[in-house]
Amino acid sequence: RRLPKGPTPLPVLGNLHQLSYYFWRHHGVVEAYRQFEKQYGKVFTVWIGPLPTVYIADYDVAYETHVKRANTFGARFAVGALNYIREGRGILVSNGEFWQEHRRFALQTLRNFGLGKNLMEEKIMEEYRHWFAKFSNKNNNNKETGAAEASSSMFFDLLIGSIINQLLTSERFEQNDPDFAKLKESLSIGLEKFGVFEIFCPDWVLDAWWMKWRMDAILDPFRWIHALSQRNVQRRVEAIERSEHVIDDEGADFIDAYLVKIEKDRRDGVKNSSFNLENLAIDIYDLWIAGQETTSTTLSWACACLLNHPQVVSKAREELVAVTGGHRPVSLTDKTKTPYLNATINEVQRIASILNVNLFRQVSEDTIIDGQPIAAGTALTTHLALIHTDETLFKDHTQFRPERFLEEPNNNLEKKLIPFGIGKRSCLGESLARAELYLVLGNMIVDYDLEAVGEKPSIKTTSPFGIMKRPPVNNMRFVPVVRMSRS
Numbered sequence: 001r002r003l004p005k006g007p008t009p010l011p012v013l014g015n016l017h018q019l020s021y022y023f024w025r026h027h028g029v030v031e032a033y034r035q036f037e038k039q040y041g042k043v044f045t046v047w048i049g050p051l052p053t054v055y056i057a058d059y060d061v062a063y064e065t066h067v068k069r070a071n072t073f074g075a076r077f078a079v080g081a082l083n084y085i086r087e088g089r090g091i092l093v094s095n096g097e098f099w100q101e102h103r104r105f106a107l108q109t110l111r112n113f114g115l116g117k118n119l120m121e122e123k124i125m126e127e128y129r130h131w132f133a134k135f136s137n138k139n140n141n142n143k144e145t146g147a148a149e150a151s152s153s154m155f156f157d158l159l160i161g162s163i164i165n166q167l168l169t170s171e172r173f174e175q176n177d178p179d180f181a182k183l184k185e186s187l188s189i190g191l192e193k194f195g196v197f198e199i200f201c202p203d204w205v206l207d208a209w210w211m212k213w214r215m216d217a218i219l220d221p222f223r224w225i226h227a228l229s230q231r232n233v234q235r236r237v238e239a240i241e242r243s244e245h246v247i248d249d250e251g252a253d254f255i256d257a258y259l260v261k262i263e264k265d266r267r268d269g270v271k272n273s274s275f276n277l278e279n280l281a282i283d284i285y286d287l288w289i290a291g292q293e294t295t296s297t298t299l300s301w302a303c304a305c306l307l308n309h310p311q312v313v314s315k316a317r318e319e320l321v322a323v324t325g326g327h328r329p330v331s332l333t334d335k336t337k338t339p340y341l342n343a344t345i346n347e348v349q350r351i352a353s354i355l356n357v358n359l360f361r362q363v364s365e366d367t368i369i370d371g372q373p374i375a376a377g378t379a380l381t382t383h384l385a386l387i388h389t390d391e392t393l394f395k396d397h398t399q400f401r402p403e404r405f406l407e408e409p410n411n412n413l414e415k416k417l418i419p420f421g422i423g424k425r426s427c428l429g430e431s432l433a434r435a436e437l438y439l440v441l442g443n444m445i446v447d448y449d450l451e452a453v454g455e456k457p458s459i460k461t462t463s464p465f466g467i468m469k470r471p472p473v474n475n476m477r478f479v480p481v482v483r484m485s486r487s
């Protein structure tokens, strides 16, 4: 088999024995893969049982393959738990014409939200104000200072979950919503368990009775989110039928825009259009899953970093107040004038590197990577966490130091930071996520002093073995610093 270098696999087991040993010895997935990188170089193969998987741990190689030869590296490798509910549909794991049409439609719809009246910024700021005010008004918070106390993960889950929900369905999550609390609890258990093994498990293993104990914990929250998406679609259709909801122009949210597209395809006589109600529920499911946990997790990591580095908060605040005068909210139009905040967000995303293992692609033809052959059909991924901790690029990579992005010469560091992936299948929600991170962090830094409740969180993950690198769990206090009216 034409494959890049890697440890010799055993029959059936592949390299699982070595991987498990490194997991245990080096306390996590990323460090385990780093051991292979040290031995075999920037491009290496690891066999997960009978399946060879290839990893790229170098920015230049990732760019040369995923950008310059995008067509060869643009298909998704979709098996296992990731494909479980989707069955090749949605955006995350679909391929071919279906993927192209649905990605283009979702991108265009999100882009429209950011144009003209800028619905995106409006909704982000509306939710920002709502959730900070709601937490400040809670009975157990300090009435004199107006300080709000919250678990960072629950707070950002509600805030970010509500933003994405507003864009998709025009609805907000309500605090103490028992459904939401149940979902988040089971999702965090599921995500801690969801590991490299589950990405590649064939369906018959996922469905086997002897895997039920593990698979139910991992898949139940996803089934729940899918059912919720179906319910939202159904509710909207019924509201339209009862004339309680009217779609103006292109609609108020993603569901409306999609219903307009279904109607347009029908009128244009498009045969076998892939835009229908069931696929709408899957697209919403994908956008919610990909858009909620990722951004919320990044904000929790940001708080862990900022609580440990108050000097960064002071410097960013000084820059922001100089730009806004402290009398108006930070807006996306300020971005070009806030290099320090931009560098801080970059450094948060680098330290967070929230995917211990990125989504996999499938090589579409026999080809060469960095001088080594690779066969068509091979599963391959860019290892973002290894690239973001490459000492030749990010010296003293364990240090949280936004200044590294501002120093000259800095080797074009900003370009080499790729938390949203690279190439044709890179993150569809990048502009929304960047807007959320900028507006929430920028305004929060101007409006609040951050205090840890109890000990400061250590900048260390709670799930080194899962596919997502979850942030430290911590309670924190947001103490208002600006009491003047800022509309």
Ligand code: HEM
Pocket: 076, 091, 092, 093, 103, 286, 287, 288, 290, 291, 292, 294, 295, 298, 354, 355, 358, 359, 360, 382, 419, 420, 421, 422, 424, 425, 426, 427, 428, 429, 430, 432, 433
């Ligand atoms: C900080 C937040 C986020 C991070 C770090 C992130 C990261 C990523 C990464 C690494 C990928 C895989 C790229 C690859 O294959 O190389 C991805 C894909 C994707 N993301 Fe995000 N994401 C974030 C937020 C969002 C948001 C807000 C949305 C939606 C509204 C979203 C929707 C998607 C979708 C649909 C894909 C699949 C794209 C495709 O296969 O064509 N993401 N994201």
